[in-house]
Amino acid sequence: MRLLHTSDWHLGRQLHGVSLLPDQAHVLAQIVDIVREEAVDVVAIAGDIYDRSVPPAEAVELLGATLRSLCLELGRQVVLIAGNHDGPERLGFAAELLVDAGLHIAGPLRDSLSPVTLALAGGELDIFCLPYAGPATVRQVFGEAVSTHEEAMAALLRRVDDQRRADRPSVVMAHCFVDGGEESDSERPLSLGGADRVPAALFEPYTYTALGHLHRPQQRGAEHIRYSGSILKYSFSEAAHRKSVTLVDIAQGGDVAISQRELTPLRELRVLEGPLDTLLRQGESDPRREDYICARLTDTAAQLDVMGKLRALYPNVLQAQLLAREYNGQGPVASREMLKKSHLDLFGEFFEEVQGEPLARDQADYLKAVLDTLHAEGGL
Amino acid sequence: MRLLHTSDWHLGRQLHGVSLLPDQAHVLAQIVDIVREEAVDVVAIAGDIYDRSVPPAEAVELLGATLRSLCLELGRQVVLIAGNHDGPERLGFAAELLVDAGLHIAGPLRDSLSPVTLALAGGELDIFCLPYAGPATVRQVFGEAVSTHEEAMAALLRRVDDQRRADRPSVVMAHCFVDGGEESDSERPLSLGGADRVPAALFEPYTYTALGHLHRPQQRGAEHIRYSGSILKYSFSEAAHRKSVTLVDIAQGGDVAISQRELTPLRELRVLEGPLDTLLRQGESDPRREDYICARLTDTAAQLDVMGKLRALYPNVLQAQLLAREYNGQGPVASREMLKKSHLDLFGEFFEEVQGEPLARDQADYLKAVLDTLHAEGGL
Structure with a gap:
C-alpha cells in the first residue's frame, strides 16, 4: 500500500501581497503526476488545505480541480483533515456525500473517531483523522477536562486506540506542533508560551503518523512520525528548505519504507x-x-x-x-x-541625497528655526 | 416520475437582524418529510440556495445536513443551480465528485450545457441546468454578443435545444425574472430599469420549467412554467403569501400534473x-x-x-x-x-410627554435663547 503524505497547501495564500495561486497550481499538478507515476493508492493531506477559513473563490476552484484529478481521473483515495487555518465547517461541506467518490474529509472534530477504512490492492488500511482541535474543542466535543494540547491529543488518541485493530496497519493524521519541531516564519502559532507542544512519543504506537502544521519536512522522534512540510516556501525564512511530498510504503504486517519526492516551484x-x-x-x-x-x-x-x-x-x-x-x-x-547626529544634520544629508545639492544658507536657517520651535514645544 | 420543485432557500438570511436559521431548518425538515411521503424521485432547487456568496458556516452545515438526508438517507436525486445570491464557484466545489451520490450542482455557467440525465423508475428524464448568468457572463462564456437578459437566456436555450431529445421529457431549471412576475420586497433586482425581464414564451417548449428568483409561488404564461417561491417569507411584504413546494408528476410522454404542498413556518x-x-x-x-x-x-x-x-x-x-x-x-x-408648530412648541410637547410636566418658565426661556441663537446662525 502506497500513501503520499502532504500538508500545508495554504491555498489562497499571499506572499508580501502577491497571490501564490499560479505557484500553487504548478506544484499541485506535480503532485498529481507523482501520484500517477508512483502508483500511489491514497493521498493524505494533513491540514491547512486553505490559508484561511473563507478562502478566495479561485482557491476553492483549484482545490476542486485537484481533487477531481486525483479521485475521478486517477481513481485514487484522498483523505484530508482541517488544520488551524481551515474553516472546518466549510471544508467539511457534504463530506458524507463525497465518500463514494473516494474523498474523505474530516472537517469539524466529531465525537466519533472511527477510521476511514480503505480496501486497497495491498490490503486493508485504517486511517484515523484528527482535524486540528485545541483543548477547548476537545473539552466541548468529548466533555473531557483537558487544558493543554498534549492532554487534548492524548484524549483523542485514547479513542483511536479503542478502535484500532491489531491485524491492520493504522495511520494517524494530525495537525499539531510536535515538541522540538523546527519552525519557520510562516506558521501561525497554535497558542502562546509553548502550551501547544505535543510529545512525539504519543504517536509511537501507530504504523505511520502524517503530521501537518510545520512547514519544513522533518521527522519527530522516529522515522514513522513525520511532517511532510508545506508545498511551497511561504516565507523567506524557508529559502533554504527543500519542499517535498513523502511517499510511505506500508506492508500489511506494518513495516514502513519512507522516501521523499522533491517539488519544483514555478x-x-x-x-x-x-x-x-x-x-x-x-x-x-x-x-x-x-x-x-x-x-x-x-x-x-x-x-x-x-x-x-x-x-x-x-x-x-x-x-x-x-x-x-x-x-x-x-x-x-x-x-x-546616526543617533549622534542632530535633526538638522540628518535632514541636511537627506536633502542633499535627494536634491543633489546641500541646503542653501537660508533654507538651513529656516529649518533650524522650525526645529528650535519644535524643541521648545516638546515636539522633538 | 415525480419532481419536487423548490427555490430561494436563502440559507443564512437575517430578517431585521434576526438569524432565520432555526426557521429555515424547520421548513427544510418538512421538505425532507414531503420527499419521503410523496415518493419524490428528484428534488430541483432553482437557485439562491444561500443568501450570499460567503454564507455563514452554520448555513453551510444546514445545507450539508439537508442534502445528506435527501441523497444518502432517502437515496433521492438532487439537482441545484446557483442563483444571483450564490457564489457559483463556492457552491460548485467538488461538483463532479458529488454526482455518484446523486447530487448535481450547477455552480458557474459552463460552456457545456449537457443535461443531467436521470434514469428513474418511471423512465429517463433530462434536466437542463441554467445557473444565474447575466448578459456579461453569457458573452464571456459563449462569446455571443448578447446585451439583455432576454438575449442571454435565448442564447442559453438555443444550446439546450441542440441537446434536447424528442423521446425524453425535458426540465429546464433557471434563475431569472420572467416578465410580469409578481415581486416582493425581498428579491434583489438582477438589473435596473426592467432590462432583467425574460419573456415566459421562451420556456414554452419544455416539459416543465422550474424557476427561481421570485419569492411568491406563481406560474408564468402557462401552468408548466413556474416559480415555486421561497421557503419562508423574507419580508413583511410577503405576510399574505402561502409558501409551498411544487410537486410535478411527469409522464414519459411529457404530460405533467402539478400540485403544491404548503410549508408551515416555525x-x-x-x-x-x-x-x-x-x-x-x-x-x-x-x-x-x-x-x-x-x-x-x-x-x-x-x-x-x-x-x-x-x-x-x-x-x-x-x-x-x-x-x-x-x-x-x-x-x-x-x-x-406638526409642521406648523414652532421648534419651541414641539420640544415643549416632547418634554412634557417624557417628564410628565411642562417646561418650567426658566427652562422655556433658556431653550428659546438657544433656538434663537441657532436660527440667527442658520442652524435651523
Missing part, C-alpha cells in the same frame, strides 16, 4: 545579499530573474528607489532590507552614529 | 395594525406570540418605548411603524399640523 524564493550595484550587475545575467526575491542590501551609503531599480531586473522582487542602515557586520553601528 | 410573519393599546390587549390572549411581528400603529398621540412594550408580549417583534405620525387615514394630516 518561481523559487531566494535571498540575495550584497551591495545594490552588485546585485543589479548579477541580475543582468541571472537565468532565474522571475524568482521571488528578498534583497538584503549591505550598502552603507543611502540608496534611492531601491525597489524600482531591483524590479527592473527582478520583476518579482518582494522585499528589500537595508542591512547596513542598521548594522555593518559588527552590530548596529551605523544606527548609533 | 414562526409566522404577521403585520398587526391598530392603536398600541389595542395590540397590547390582543397580545395577552394571542396564541402565537412567538411570531415575527410588524406593528403598524395608528395612534395619533405619541407613544414612548413602543418596541419595549410590544416585546414584552411579542418577543419576536421586529418592526414598529408609527402610521399616524405621518397620516391619520386621510393622508399626512398630523405631519402638516
Whole structure:
C-alpha cells in the first residue's frame, strides 16, 4: 500500500501581497503526476488545505480541480483533515456525500473517531483523522477536562486506540506542533508560551503518523512520525528548505519504507545579499530573474528607489532590507552614529541625497528655526 | 416520475437582524418529510440556495445536513443551480465528485450545457441546468454578443435545444425574472430599469420549467412554467403569501400534473395594525406570540418605548411603524399640523410627554435663547 503524505497547501495564500495561486497550481499538478507515476493508492493531506477559513473563490476552484484529478481521473483515495487555518465547517461541506467518490474529509472534530477504512490492492488500511482541535474543542466535543494540547491529543488518541485493530496497519493524521519541531516564519502559532507542544512519543504506537502544521519536512522522534512540510516556501525564512511530498510504503504486517519526492516551484524564493550595484550587475545575467526575491542590501551609503531599480531586473522582487542602515557586520553601528547626529544634520544629508545639492544658507536657517520651535514645544 | 420543485432557500438570511436559521431548518425538515411521503424521485432547487456568496458556516452545515438526508438517507436525486445570491464557484466545489451520490450542482455557467440525465423508475428524464448568468457572463462564456437578459437566456436555450431529445421529457431549471412576475420586497433586482425581464414564451417548449428568483409561488404564461417561491417569507411584504413546494408528476410522454404542498413556518410573519393599546390587549390572549411581528400603529398621540412594550408580549417583534405620525387615514394630516408648530412648541410637547410636566418658565426661556441663537446662525 502506497500513501503520499502532504500538508500545508495554504491555498489562497499571499506572499508580501502577491497571490501564490499560479505557484500553487504548478506544484499541485506535480503532485498529481507523482501520484500517477508512483502508483500511489491514497493521498493524505494533513491540514491547512486553505490559508484561511473563507478562502478566495479561485482557491476553492483549484482545490476542486485537484481533487477531481486525483479521485475521478486517477481513481485514487484522498483523505484530508482541517488544520488551524481551515474553516472546518466549510471544508467539511457534504463530506458524507463525497465518500463514494473516494474523498474523505474530516472537517469539524466529531465525537466519533472511527477510521476511514480503505480496501486497497495491498490490503486493508485504517486511517484515523484528527482535524486540528485545541483543548477547548476537545473539552466541548468529548466533555473531557483537558487544558493543554498534549492532554487534548492524548484524549483523542485514547479513542483511536479503542478502535484500532491489531491485524491492520493504522495511520494517524494530525495537525499539531510536535515538541522540538523546527519552525519557520510562516506558521501561525497554535497558542502562546509553548502550551501547544505535543510529545512525539504519543504517536509511537501507530504504523505511520502524517503530521501537518510545520512547514519544513522533518521527522519527530522516529522515522514513522513525520511532517511532510508545506508545498511551497511561504516565507523567506524557508529559502533554504527543500519542499517535498513523502511517499510511505506500508506492508500489511506494518513495516514502513519512507522516501521523499522533491517539488519544483514555478518561481523559487531566494535571498540575495550584497551591495545594490552588485546585485543589479548579477541580475543582468541571472537565468532565474522571475524568482521571488528578498534583497538584503549591505550598502552603507543611502540608496534611492531601491525597489524600482531591483524590479527592473527582478520583476518579482518582494522585499528589500537595508542591512547596513542598521548594522555593518559588527552590530548596529551605523544606527548609533546616526543617533549622534542632530535633526538638522540628518535632514541636511537627506536633502542633499535627494536634491543633489546641500541646503542653501537660508533654507538651513529656516529649518533650524522650525526645529528650535519644535524643541521648545516638546515636539522633538 | 415525480419532481419536487423548490427555490430561494436563502440559507443564512437575517430578517431585521434576526438569524432565520432555526426557521429555515424547520421548513427544510418538512421538505425532507414531503420527499419521503410523496415518493419524490428528484428534488430541483432553482437557485439562491444561500443568501450570499460567503454564507455563514452554520448555513453551510444546514445545507450539508439537508442534502445528506435527501441523497444518502432517502437515496433521492438532487439537482441545484446557483442563483444571483450564490457564489457559483463556492457552491460548485467538488461538483463532479458529488454526482455518484446523486447530487448535481450547477455552480458557474459552463460552456457545456449537457443535461443531467436521470434514469428513474418511471423512465429517463433530462434536466437542463441554467445557473444565474447575466448578459456579461453569457458573452464571456459563449462569446455571443448578447446585451439583455432576454438575449442571454435565448442564447442559453438555443444550446439546450441542440441537446434536447424528442423521446425524453425535458426540465429546464433557471434563475431569472420572467416578465410580469409578481415581486416582493425581498428579491434583489438582477438589473435596473426592467432590462432583467425574460419573456415566459421562451420556456414554452419544455416539459416543465422550474424557476427561481421570485419569492411568491406563481406560474408564468402557462401552468408548466413556474416559480415555486421561497421557503419562508423574507419580508413583511410577503405576510399574505402561502409558501409551498411544487410537486410535478411527469409522464414519459411529457404530460405533467402539478400540485403544491404548503410549508408551515416555525414562526409566522404577521403585520398587526391598530392603536398600541389595542395590540397590547390582543397580545395577552394571542396564541402565537412567538411570531415575527410588524406593528403598524395608528395612534395619533405619541407613544414612548413602543418596541419595549410590544416585546414584552411579542418577543419576536421586529418592526414598529408609527402610521399616524405621518397620516391619520386621510393622508399626512398630523405631519402638516406638526409642521406648523414652532421648534419651541414641539420640544415643549416632547418634554412634557417624557417628564410628565411642562417646561418650567426658566427652562422655556433658556431653550428659546438657544433656538434663537441657532436660527440667527442658520442652524435651523
